[in-house]
Amino acid sequence: MIKNDLFLRALKxxxxxxxxxxxxxxxxxxxxxxxxxxxxxxxxxxxxxxxLASEITVxxxxxYGMDAAILFxxxxxxxQAMNIAVEMRPDVGPWLPNPIRSQKDLDRVVVPxxxxxxxYVMEAIKMTKEKLNDEIPLIGFAGSPWxxxxxxxxxxxxxxxxxxKQFCFTQxxxxxxxxxxxxxxxxxxxxxxxxxxxxxxQVFDSWGGMLSPVDYGEFSWQYIQQIIDALKDHAPVIxxxxxxxxxxxxMAKSGASALGIDWTCSAKNARKLTGGKITLQGNFDPTxxxxxxxxxxxxxxxxxxxxxxxxxxVNLGHGILPNIPVENAAAFIEAVQQYKAT
Amino acid sequence: MIKNDLFLRALKxxxxxxxxxxxxxxxxxxxxxxxxxxxxxxxxxxxxxxxLASEITVxxxxxYGMDAAILFxxxxxxxQAMNIAVEMRPDVGPWLPNPIRSQKDLDRVVVPxxxxxxxYVMEAIKMTKEKLNDEIPLIGFAGSPWxxxxxxxxxxxxxxxxxxKQFCFTQxxxxxxxxxxxxxxxxxxxxxxxxxxxxxxQVFDSWGGMLSPVDYGEFSWQYIQQIIDALKDHAPVIxxxxxxxxxxxxMAKSGASALGIDWTCSAKNARKLTGGKITLQGNFDPTxxxxxxxxxxxxxxxxxxxxxxxxxxVNLGHGILPNIPVENAAAFIEAVQQYKAT
Numbered sequence: 044m045i046k047n048d049l050f051l052r053a054l055k056x057x058x059x060x061x062x063x064x065x066x067x068x069x070x071x072x073x074x075x076x077x078x079x080x081x082x083x084x085x086x087x088x089x090x091x092x093x094x095l096a097s098e099i100t101v102x103x104x105x106x107y108g109m110d111a112a113i114l115f116x117x118x119x120x121x122x123q124a125m126n127i128a129v130e131m132r133p134d135v136g137p138w139l140p141n142p143i144r145s146q147k148d149l150d151r152v153v154v155p156x157x158x159x160x161x162x163y164v165m166e167a168i169k170m171t172k173e174k175l176n177d178e179i180p181l182i183g184f185a186g187s188p189w190x191x192x193x194x195x196x197x198x199x200x201x202x203x204x205x206x207x208k209q210f211c212f213t214q215x216x217x218x219x220x221x222x223x224x225x226x227x228x229x230x231x232x233x234x235x236x237x238x239x240x241x242x243x244x245q246v247f248d249s250w251g252g253m254l255s256p257v258d259y260g261e262f263s264w265q266y267i268q269q270i271i272d273a274l275k276d277h278a279p280v281i282x283x284x285x286x287x288x289x290x291x292x293x294m295a296k297s298g299a300s301a302l303g304i305d306w307t308c309s310a311k312n313a314r315k316l317t318g319g320k321i322t323l324q325g326n327f328d329p330t331x332x333x334x335x336x337x338x339x340x341x342x343x344x345x346x347x348x349x350x351x352x353x354x355x356x357v358n359l360g361h362g363i364l365p366n367i368p369v370e371n372a373a374a375f376i377e378a379v380q381q382y383k384a385t
Numbered sequence: 386m387i388k389n390d391l392f393l394r395a396l397k398x399x400x401x402x403x404x405x406x407x408x409x410x411x412x413x414x415x416x417x418x419x420x421x422x423x424x425x426x427x428x429x430x431x432x433x434x435x436x437l438a439s440e441i442t443v444x445x446x447x448x449y450g451m452d453a454a455i456l457f458x459x460x461x462x463x464x465q466a467m468n469i470a471v472e473m474r475p476d477v478g479p480w481l482p483n484p485i486r487s488q489k490d491l492d493r494v495v496v497p498x499x500x501x502x503x504x505y506v507m508e509a510i511k512m513t514k515e516k517l518n519d520e521i522p523l524i525g526f527a528g529s530p531w532x533x534x535x536x537x538x539x540x541x542x543x544x545x546x547x548x549x550k551q552f553c554f555t556q557x558x559x560x561x562x563x564x565x566x567x568x569x570x571x572x573x574x575x576x577x578x579x580x581x582x583x584x585x586x587q588v589f590d591s592w593g594g595m596l597s598p599v600d601y602g603e604f605s606w607q608y609i610q611q612i613i614d615a616l617k618d619h620a621p622v623i624x625x626x627x628x629x630x631x632x633x634x635x636m637a638k639s640g641a642s643a644l645g646i647d648w649t650c651s652a653k654n655a656r657k658l659t660g661g662k663i664t665l666q667g668n669f670d671p672t673x674x675x676x677x678x679x680x681x682x683x684x685x686x687x688x689x690x691x692x693x694x695x696x697x698x699v700n701l702g703h704g705i706l707p708n709i710p711v712e713n714a715a716a717f718i719e720a721v722q723q724y725k726a727t
Contacts, residue, residue: 208673289650330554331550333554
């Protein structure tokens, strides 16, 4: 039994005294104790070494006491396991030296054995669960198939993922084959994560908002729906699509336990577009954490009042930025912990 | 009198046989005849030399016969005129070596005399009007004050304009002073453009969609509204905010003659959010021009059917990409010219 089950209760839609809070990307980046580890070990060493990944996962919990932990990892461990090389280059970010641009490129992409290729993630989960000692739940995550395709085809981050979209629009058969391979891998991966001990899973569709509603349905949503269908009886699923306000009505009917909302969609719009019944998670603008702590606290209070304390998980609208002062992140968490409705 | 006045009639909301069509960034980039000029003259030489700017403006009209021309220029001529240096660096794009980060930086920013600092734009307009010979209207444009601030503070393009937002959220007084200076300059600039001969103006808020609805109201929209108020009795104003679906209801009441729509907002949502009465412009996904010409034509037809032929200007949802094949751009324009409702 988890001692602080606020997060799990909010996912079930139960009435709570205050909403739970965690922050996307809370493990890493802005924390001095993380920077010490980063100085010693490169990115994928941190992901692949269970001692490091579990330590990084619990660092923010020790400092701030969030209501859920999220395993330190990366969405790009999936293409790595599928035989697509992924490097993390300083000042560039993700770098895939052999991007997928043709049916021929696709032939070398495999649906891997999860135990063999991603066993280190399961070890990290088990080690993290021990460290958390049933105090709070642990979240596992994966990228959406579309978002993973974006990196696999583009070969790096991008403002518009033009090469990824060009691939989909000129070679749709190959695109769907790649998306299905990613989906099959992701389903097996998330199921194993649940078996290893995570209490909920989140699917990140960071680049779904680059697509038109019609193209979103074809190239992104149908694969997320497959993941939800396969996982929902094993663990609660949170679906987060950045910029995907136009699909919130469909997402609300998907069987997901909660939907992530970004900061361009107001609480009022989010409740309206989702029909008012599903748990929502979000949506503080990550750059608003640059505001003075007093202003942050005021805005967090307003945000909770706008979403309502029930069926709501306080979070950012996207990942925390690397250069946010630790006292500003503290103000964000404290505002929720001290929340009282007026 | 303009011979082909389809565009101006659509801006007035008149009934037309088919909607007019033009493409954001239609002058430049993807055209071989533009690349010949680009090989000889650098970016700002092209902007600042009326013979070149007017030639580039009419190139796509000669090739495709759009229903409106848009003056070849750049939104960053405004900060240049305000004493903020702007360079265009290969592979980087806009580069501002001395970004605005403090009140002190702001003290050197001026509201310039438009004739003195931007007279070359007015010369380019007059020369373009001669070349167009009253066949079609000419559009003048400016960036929104918020979008201009993004570059002035960030110093270059960005995925999230974190430094620009940090400036606004930590130094709001200075941010508003900068925004007002940009607004005052932009109003004077657009009025002079109308005096020089442009038939309509468009305000581009490329980065408005980076802001929450509340922050959009404070840091972007109120300044666009000032521009609309000052210009609307001189020429029709088109307001385009990429990612600003959440503000479309406010924008529809602004006095603008038309609103630009990006491709994440369906025709149905756009008509609903704007109340169904204002002329809309958009919203083909620029990367969808990678599709085969036959598919492009099919999708353009569907788009016009969805928006309706009246109160509608066919366009892309953002600027055309540099690597679009010329025959694909042709398919986009032809699909509109051949449009018949079914």
